[in-house]
Amino acid sequence: MSGFDLSGLTASFGGERVIGPLSLKVNDGEQVALVGKSGAGKSTLIRLVHEHVGRESSLVPQELGLVNALPVFHNVFMGQLDRHPTWYNTLSLIRPFSADRSSIKALLKALGMPEKLWTPTASLSGGQRQRVAIARAIYRNAGLLLADEPVSALDGPLAHLVMNELKKRFATSVIALHDVDLALKYCNRIIGIQDGQVALDEHSERLTSADIMALY
Numbered sequence: 001m002s003g004f005d006l007s008g009l010t011a012s013f014g015g016e017r018v019i020g021p022l023s024l025k026v027n028d029g030e031q032v033a034l035v036g037k038s039g040a041g042k043s044t045l046i047r048l049v050h051e052h053v054g055r056e057s058s059l060v061p062q063e064l065g066l067v068n069a070l071p072v073f074h075n076v077f078m079g080q081l082d083r084h085p086t087w088y089n090t091l092s093l094i095r096p097f098s099a100d101r102s103s104i105k106a107l108l109k110a111l112g113m114p115e116k117l118w119t120p121t122a123s124l125s126g127g128q129r130q131r132v133a134i135a136r137a138i139y140r141n142a143g144l145l146l147a148d149e150p151v152s153a154l155d156g157p158l159a160h161l162v163m164n165e166l167k168k169r170f171a172t173s174v175i176a177l178h179d180v181d182l183a184l185k186y187c188n189r190i191i192g193i194q195d196g197q198v199a200l201d202e203h204s205e206r207l208t209s210a211d212i213m214a215l216y
């Protein structure tokens with residue numbers, strides 16, 4: 001599965017409704033940017049979709065969810081933990097298999113940090129940590145990418161490099177982005193969220209950044 005069709009999505013905090021009820025249908029091949037001002041509900045919507053599609057997706061959460069005590073290799077390897085038997089995962093913790101070592105190294109190279117394979121995650125910069133979470137999602141290789149501000153800590157050229165990789169590797173995606181130009185360049189459908197509702201839903205080529213800025 002890569003696309004999904006969900007309805008009746010709602011979320012509340014402390015009795016206050018912050019999402020929905022709304023429906024969201026994403027077809028295979030749609031690369032969706034979720035845009036909208038801070039607090040509109042983008043992260044909550046991504047969490048809701050993830051709760052429904054679960055293991056069928058590759059997730060990059062805003063808070064990253066890395067294990068600081070482990071090197072980069074192991075954090076990326078975690079993307080496939082549920083695909084291997086326990087003995088394989090246990091052995092990989094002590095002495096990783098060469099096939100996994102080389103595929104994770106190649107992935108880090110594509111993301112511009114090949115030399116960090118064995119670096120403890122705790123000693124990485126914010127942008128490097130963000131790319132480890134992205135590498136973990138790519139390594140998981142699910143049909144659907146769910147990503148919450150995946151390039152917020154990256155400078156211009158690196159943000160483009162990473163968005164390009166994500167576009168190439170995931171035909172179907174939902175990505176919360178605060179950068180409207182990145183949304184228009186790398187996604188083919190734009191969904192604008194306002195007060196927990198869909199306020200805009202349009203093909204990228206029919207929109208300008210000014211159309212999207214009206215949401216802010």
Ligand SMILES: Nc1ncnc2c1ncn2[C@@H]1O[C@H](COP(=O)(O)OP(=O)(O)OP(=O)(O)O)[C@@H](O)[C@H]1O
Pocket residue numbers: 013014018036037038039040041042043044045
């Ligand atoms: N754990 C929580 N407890 C209480 N309220 C929350 C919680 N998480 C989110 N909210 C509220 O839900 C609303 C939507 O938040 P959400 O994080 O989904 O917005 P967002 O569009 O992703 O914002 P940002 O762009 O700043 O990440 C906000 O009003 C926020 O205060």
